[in-house]
Structure formats: structure tokens, C-alpha cells
Amino acid sequence: MEALVASAVGVMTAAGIFLILRRRTFPVILGLSLLTYAVNVFLFATGRLALNAPAVLNKYEDVPYTDPLPQALVLTAIVISFGMTAVIVMIALSAYLSSKDDHIDMSASDSVDAPGEDA
């Protein structure tokens, strides 16, 4: 199981890094999503992997339990990354609609001519 989780994190991170280096916004956003999936699984594994174990201590007998804190962290991270992905999709969409161009890089004229002014 450890090998499976580790390779899943590795493959998702590699695919995410490959995608964020693309030139158009859509693959970049896909890459960011993959990276956030990878980091969520990674965070989940930081409390050590345990099968069929409750996330609470048992008061009466000494049974295995799984660390609940990473689960709380992952929950927070999922919510934040979901919201952030929605935000970047909206900003990228409005950038595409107003400039008719979905390249992630800015042309040289963009940054010199009139930053801040409506172009």
C-alpha cells in the first residue's frame, strides 16, 4: 500500500509539473489541480497509513488508531484548493474573453505599453 500511495503522489506531481509548464491556461490549471490532488494524498499519508483503524482513541482497550490531525488538514486543504481552482478558472476565463488569447505568458508589449490601463 505504501508503494501504491507513494507512486500515486509521485506520478500526480510529475504530471502536474509537466502540465503547469504548458503555455496555455487550460493545461496549466489542470496541472495545478493535479498538484493539489498530489499534495492532498501526501498530507493524508503524513499521519502514517493505517487500515481499518478509527480516528479516535479507545478509552477501554489498546487498539490501533489513525492520526486524525492530517485528516483535518486535508479537509482544509481540499476546501482551499477547490476554491482557489474556481477563482483561477474565473480569472483565466475573463482574461481569455477580454484579450481573445489564452496564453499564460504576456507579450512584451503588454507589460511595457500600458500596465494598469485598460487595453
Added chain:
Amino acid sequence: MNHWIVAPIVLPAILAPFIIMVLRYHLDLQRIFSVAGVMALLGIALTITAQATTGEIQVYELGDWPAPFGIVLVLDRMSAMMVLLTALLALPIVLYAIGSGWDDRGKHFHALFHFQLMGVCGAFLTGDAFNLFVFFEVLLIASYGLMTHGGGAVRLKAGVQYVTYNLLGSTLFLFALGTIYSVTGTLNMADLAVRVAEIPPEDTALLRVGAVLLLLVFCIKAAVLPLHFWLPASYANAPLPVAALFAIMTKVGAYSILRVYTLAFGPDVAVTEGLVGAWLQPAALVTLAVGAIGILGSQHIARMAAFCAITSMGTLLIAISLFNEVAIAAALYYIFHSTLATALLFLVADMVMERRGGVIAPTAPMAQSGLISALFFVGAIAMAGMPPLSGFVGKLLVLDASRGAPDASAIWAVILIGSFVTIVGLARAGSLIFWKCHDAQVCPPTEPDEEVADTALFAPEPHPGLAFTSVFGVVLGLVLLTLFAGPALEYTSKTAEQLFTPDIYISAVLGREE
């Protein structure tokens, strides 16, 4: 418990949704509540700074959960100082945004502004590493909205880059926190300090990876070379009052470096001994050098101001990377100065852009050219570190603190030559923008028709009085910081002393469980 500590977070957290939900269609009321909120924040900041001056470290347990299990807010001298700086910066900027009409060019400026303040204050006050991540996200989400405020194709494209870069930074932050948690089993900073010291040196490979990943994240926020690429395009294309507010955001990165690498991975912890300084110092030197070259090479006043922000981060991080008490005291003074100076330059740049566009080339003279050029001159003096303003005091302190360092000659050379190049770059920009335009040969007097068209294109602010007053407020802040350099330095020296005795912090946070 002292409830003042949570007030800088709770106040904007309540005010911002109130502005969105209740005052949505009433710009005037939004302005009144926003300014009142910032003033109240300033009052709270002054109160908690006065409380922190006693030297006692106060802890606020959220939900009354004791320290390693619940999240704590910690008020010490450094966090109080940074909250005060945030409030002092926010007041002139919100006034300027009203005076220049920027808050009217898109929706929800004031609500986003207060969410941003909430994130910044939270990041300064929290004593938990994961909570630091959450507040980073709060301030970033607000900054995405502020950065694209007013819209426009170029700004939105710059916004996409900015959001992408910061999402990557957040992912890296989570990887770093996960790595650290998997080794230590805690994310409370004080508890982390205790656990890190207990780990035997042969088991610390993962921990060192986590510490360096965390440093990378903070360096992205602080725009340290080679992780600075997001800054010039985003700041130059953001609404410039917002860029002025973002001056505090790079300082959040610097603050986090100071906090984490004096407390959890402190200079005397065997695991990471010398690690941070060894990597940070060359990076900071290169940051300063590249920033100065950027100022000299900029074609646009907003980009030039953005590169000024990078040079000031370079100087600041040189001081931090020395990691001794004198240097940190100098760095804290310089944080205060450079935030105000960067904000001043961005506000002046906005005034110039509103009147004639921002290209650094001679154009027809603009309205109120004399007053604006005087303000630019003051900002340039402060930024370049020339007497009589606080930049000179700050740089002198940094130079003095680095005197005993092993590579003092390199530091001195980079700071002094960097300052010189900055002066040349700012002088070039100032003379091209403000002086050359009066040369009739360069700029023949324009036709009346054209002039009308120009005024329509670059409409000056609706309330110029308020805009100018707020910019003069920033200047006043710099003057006061120069006049009261003695007391300020005394405060920062005691702050540095407190940072270098982390035991007080640790026992204040963890002491209650007994």
C-alpha cells in the same frame, strides 16, 4: 485571556462580510465603514503594541484549547509591531483609494481590502504553522480580487500569472508542512521548536527537506531571486494603490522567515544550523543587485516601483540572513521603513499614471507636476537610502550590523553599489518624467484639442485633496520614523533580543498545560 489579541482578525472578518452583504450598493457608506474600520484597527494595533512593549508574551487560545492541541495566537513584540505597521499602511492607502476613485472602478474593493487586512494580521499573530498557511490563503484570495480590481485584459492576464504562481507556492507550503508534520507530529511553532531540538541528528534528513521547502515558500512570498518572477508583472499591472498595500505582503514572507527560523529551526538548532543563512545570503545579495538593475532598465514607472520593492526586500533579507541580534534589529527597522517607502512610490506612480500614463519618456507636462515631482523626490530619497530620511538610517544600521560578518566586503559592495544604481535609476526616471517635459524642443506645446483628449483619457482623481493628503501622510510616517529612529531602534533591539531567547516564547505558549 486578553481578548485584544484576536481583535485585529475579528474586526475585519466581521466588517468585510458586512460591507459585502449590507452595504453592497452604497459606495459612500462602504467608504465610511471602511475608513472607520481601518481607524479602529489602528487603535487596536496601538493597544496591543503598548501591551507588547512590556516584554511579556501573551497567548490567546482559540476555543480555549491548550497550546499543542488547539490553535493559539501569540502576541509578542514582533507580531505587535507588524500589526501596527499593517494598520499604519492601510489607513493612507484606503484614503488614497477613495480620493483617487480607484474603489469605484470595480466592485467590492473595500470588502476585499478588509479581507486582505484580516489575512495579513492573522499571519502575523498566529502561533501555528498550519494556521499560518490558512491566513496566507486568506490574504492571497483577497489579493487575487484586489489585483484584478477594475479589470482590463492586461491586468487579468497578469492576474492569471499571479494566481498560478501563488497556487504553486501554496502547494509547496502544504508539502513542506506535511513533511515537517510527518517527522515531528506537531505544527504548533513552539511545540515544533521543542520537538526539533529533541530529534537525534542522524534522523533529520526529512526534517531538513521540510525546513528548506518552507524557506522556499517564504522566499516566493518575499520575492527573493530566483523566485521573484511573479512580482514585477503583478505589481505593475495591479491597481497601484493595491500594489502599495501589497508592500506589506512581501514583508509577510520576511516575517515568516524571521519567525520560523529563529523559533522552530533556530540558529542554534543542530539540524538546520547555518542552513538558512548560507542559502539566503547569496540569494538576497543577487536580489538586491537584480532589483537595482531592474530600476535602471524599467521603461514604465509602475515596473520601476515594483523593482524598488525587490531591492528593498534584498536589503532586508541581507540583514535577516546574518541571523544575529544587531542585524535583526536593523532588519526590523528596515521593514518599517521599506514598507512605507515602497507604498509611497507606488502611490506617486499612480498619480503620475493617472495624469500622463506611466511610460518613462518625456510627454506633455501634467497637472500638479510640481507637487507630484516633489513627492516622487521624497520617495526616491527614501527608497535609495539617502539622508535625511529613514532609508539612510536603515541602510546604515544594516551596513553596521554586517561589519563583523565573514563576507562583509561583498555585502557592503552590493548594498552601496546597489544604492548608487538605484539613485541613478530613480534620477533618470524623475528627470525624464518631470523635467524633460518642460523642454520645448523635446515636447512641443500640444494643440488645445489634443489636450482635451488627454484629460479625458487620464482623468485625475475625483478628490485630489484627499489623495494628496494621504500621500503626505505616508511622507509624514517616514519623517516620524527618521525623527524617532532612537526609540524605534530601541523597540526593535528589544524585539530582536526577544526573538533570540525563544525559551520565553515556548514557555509562554506551552506553559499552561502544567
